Amino acid sequence: MPLWFVRGLRRGVVTTRYPDRSEMSARDLPTPPAFRPGALTGEIADGLVAICPSRALTREGGTLIFDVGACTACGRCGEYAPGAVTASGEFELAAARRSGLVKRIGLGAEVTR
Amino acid sequence: MTAVRPHTSRRLPSVMAGAGRAGDPVAVTQLAETDLEAVTAELARHPGGRLADLFAADTDPVILRAVWALDLDQRYLIIETPVSGSRYPALSEIAPAAFAEECEIYEQFGIRPAGDKPLNRVATPPQADIELPRLGRAPAEPPADVHAPHVVGGHAFEFPFGPVRQVAVESLYYGLVTSGEELVDLYLFTWHKHRGVEWRAQGQTPQQALFHIERAEGLSAIGNGWAFAAAAEAALHIEPGAAAMSGRAAALELERLYNHAAAIAALCQACGLAVGRAAAEIALERFLRLNAVVFGHRYLFNVLAIGGIRTAPDLAALRAGLPAAYGELRRAADALLATNSFLDRLEATGIVTTEEAGRLGLVGLVARAAGVAADTRADHPSGPYSGLRPAVATQAAGDALARLRVMLAEAAESVRLLETLIGTGALGHGAGQPEESGTPRPGPAGRSGLGWAESPRGESLAWVQLDQSGRISRARLRPAAVRNWRGFDDACRSQNVFTDVPIIEASFWLTVAGTAR
Amino acid sequence: MSTTTAGGGPVTTEAEAAAAEQLRSAVARQFGRSLHIRTLDTGSCAACEQEIRMLAAPHYDLHRLGLFFTPAPRHADLLLVTGPMLRAFAAAARKTYEAMPGPKLVVATGACALGGVYQPDAFSYGSADQVLPVDVWIPGCPPSPLALLHGLLVAVGRLADKVSGLSFVAGASS
Numbered sequence A: 001m002p003l004w005f006v007r008g009l010r011r012g013v014v015t016t017r018y019p020d021r022s023e024m025s026a027r028d029l030p031t032p033p034a035f036r037p038g039a040l041t042g043e044i045a046d047g048l049v050a051i052c053p054s055r056a057l058t059r060e061g062g063t064l065i066f067d068v069g070a071c072t073a074c075g076r077c078g079e080y081a082p083g084a085v086t087a088s089g090e091f092e093l094a095a096a097r098r099s100g101l102v103k104r105i106g107l108g109a110e111v112t113r
Numbered sequence B: 001m002t003a004v005r006p007h008t009s010r011r012l013p014s015v016m017a018g019a020g021r022a023g024d025p026v027a028v029t030q031l032a033e034t035d036l037e038a039v040t041a042e043l044a045r046h047p048g049g050r051l052a053d054l055f056a057a058d059t060d061p062v063i064l065r066a067v068w069a070l071d072l073d074q075r076y077l078i079i080e081t082p083v084s085g086s087r088y089p090a091l092s093e094i095a096p097a098a099f100a101e102e103c104e105i106y107e108q109f110g111i112r113p114a115g116d117k118p119l120n121r122v123a124t125p126p127q128a129d130i131e132l133p134r135l136g137r138a139p140a141e142p143p144a145d146v147h148a149p150h151v152v153g154g155h156a157f158e159f160p161f162g163p164v165r166q167v168a169v170e171s172l173y174y175g176l177v178t179s180g181e182e183l184v185d186l187y188l189f190t191w192h193k194h195r196g197v198e199w200r201a202q203g204q205t206p207q208q209a210l211f212h213i214e215r216a217e218g219l220s221a222i223g224n225g226w227a228f229a230a231a232a233e234a235a236l237h238i239e240p241g242a243a244a245m246s247g248r249a250a251a252l253e254l255e256r257l258y259n260h261a262a263a264i265a266a267l268c269q270a271c272g273l274a275v276g277r278a279a280a281e282i283a284l285e286r287f288l289r290l291n292a293v294v295f296g297h298r299y300l301f302n303v304l305a306i307g308g309i310r311t312a313p314d315l316a317a318l319r320a321g322l323p324a325a326y327g328e329l330r331r332a333a334d335a336l337l338a339t340n341s342f343l344d345r346l347e348a349t350g351i352v353t354t355e356e357a358g359r360l361g362l363v364g365l366v367a368r369a370a371g372v373a374a375d376t377r378a379d380h381p382s383g384p385y386s387g388l389r390p391a392v393a394t395q396a397a398g399d400a401l402a403r404l405r406v407m408l409a410e411a412a413e414s415v416r417l418l419e420t421l422i423g424t425g426a427l428g429h430g431a432g433q434p435e436e437s438g439t440p441r442p443g444p445a446g447r448s449g450l451g452w453a454e455s456p457r458g459e460s461l462a463w464v465q466l467d468q469s470g471r472i473s474r475a476r477l478r479p480a481a482v483r484n485w486r487g488f489d490d491a492c493r494s495q496n497v498f499t500d501v502p503i504i505e506a507s508f509w510l511t512v513a514g515t516a517r
Numbered sequence C: 001m002s003t004t005t006a007g008g009g010p011v012t013t014e015a016e017a018a019a020a021e022q023l024r025s026a027v028a029r030q031f032g033r034s035l036h037i038r039t040l041d042t043g044s045c046a047a048c049e050q051e052i053r054m055l056a057a058p059h060y061d062l063h064r065l066g067l068f069f070t071p072a073p074r075h076a077d078l079l080l081v082t083g084p085m086l087r088a089f090a091a092a093a094r095k096t097y098e099a100m101p102g103p104k105l106v107v108a109t110g111a112c113a114l115g116g117v118y119q120p121d122a123f124s125y126g127s128a129d130q131v132l133p134v135d136v137w138i139p140g141c142p143p144s145p146l147a148l149l150h151g152l153l154v155a156v157g158r159l160a161d162k163v164s165g166l167s168f169v170a171g172a173s174s
């Protein structure tokens, strides 16, 4: 198939160098949230728990528990509380322990209830 | 709204008299059980009429809803029929496309069509120890397990294939009946992927339910999600703004482009054309990355909202990235169309006739490649489509090659539509005020609406009914895959050899998730 | 390797983490630079499958890393599991796992397989580790091919688990 062969040469290399080099296209991927404890009140935390469609957020007293494994990076929490939630920018999320994906985030602002 | 195909002089079916106002895209009418057969026969004869869906709701009595698409009249007609007993007129005797839904309704609501035709298992697993929740009452007798309609004897033998199959394809269980080389019959089991998406939606707000609807069939997140959102919006009397609707259309065309590229890559893989597969995959990856920069997600999840869109497209990124991505697809396509060994494998493989496409109620590119010029973007235009006037690509041959040609023509048309949306400034700011909070909207109980969109696989339909508090009392999601798997068995039968099955599967480009939702 | 349970709780417990770590180094030794991957869909939406297919596409080309797909259970070293582990599918999932020779790795792939999206209910166990002994978890809905590459390399011990050390507190250095 000479046609394909010549085309193949002209295409050049598209293959990523990842993991040896960082990959630019990773910037455009959705990533799980990161939280600002200082802006997290109990009320906001409860709102986040209620709005997360994927069971990724729960609250235990003064702690917001974030399960990165259950998170779909849907962005709803960030829309709900833009002051308290931002994108983490992390895409290398594979864990060798399930518990390594469960994050405990202290509510830094005054706990209202 | 300019009609794309005006047929004002046509006579509407008699049942339409008094069903909604003229010009409404959806009409609803109530019909007694005793009139159902005669009206079904009239609608089945009506030019452009097809029974697009049939479903029930767990009310007392159970209400059966037949959704008729009157494609030449640019209307959907919903016929509501209360079923007092355990039987209703067998609609599949008149419109054979309804048979799979009759089976599903039997499993979920315990009512069956008149006659004693065995009703097949659809979503309930045969394992005795697994009892899944139903939408209504359990049937008196368990559904029949699918059996090959052909007698297995003589030279033919039957063997199961699946459910775990090749690498990175969905689980699917085939029953193959073969004479060794020739394929006599093929039947599918999909109950192992049924996730109860409609059951899950009950009690949720439309906004909450949208999360699972998008993930019912990930490769049609926009097609199915738009249909569902539109159904909820019709029930709530919300109208998204023009910019939001244009944003949806842009997402839908991007969904079509990446799906068609993926289907072409899969076709090459099925034919063992590694170099063609690589070329198509380069285009596919470009489209997925384009989705990510324009809408924030490679598969366009989280884009839609009830009442609008959550993510406004990045216009500059779309303008900049579209020509390069489409250029890759064009280059791959040009080379494929010059590779005779590839085209020979597709030609006369997996033929669907025009008659079959009509009888089985097939939709989308499978129907269009069999000469049926049905496309909801043209026949039931919503949002910007009435102005965009999409060209409907058709082919006559009905084989895998015809489906490839339709995909390529549709990809070109999607690019044209996107360029028009960019050029006219329709995608500007002001995506609309989506119903973001998910707070239910109280209103009259029983409010309902129908929604649709032309997904990459064809017409996706959804119907939503809300209770007084604004939560879902019944949601119906009918992705295109539900319809087109019916044509797959037929396409695989008789004239094809066994090794053609993967080619036919790739050319249909269906998902199991879409039918076993 | 622990036995599977029918939904009585996660199969991989904390106590087994050390054993899993040992297994990973054994795998790294045994498979060197060549590892064969099989996939298992337990109820996915088809998007995870599409991203897994992209690993073999020119942009990602997992073969350059010594990773290969195989449809044959007897040749597979690693099982990529997608979907929320539907109850109707659990028996087939166990059989698929048992058909693989040891040592073998199980990688739960995508939010559904990790316990998001679907609740444990009458339809689904709600996560892969309710039925199979999972060694590595890859989040994402769906995980991108880059995330999958990272996860596979973590599974074979060639990249470190990074996320366990992150706090997901904005502005924190770790």
Ligand code: SF4
Pocket: A032, A033, A051, A052, A053, A054, A055, A056, A057, A070, A071, A072, A073, A074, A075, A076, A077, A078
């Ligand atoms: S991004 Fe979505 S899934 Fe993840 S924590 Fe926020 S709301 Fe939940």
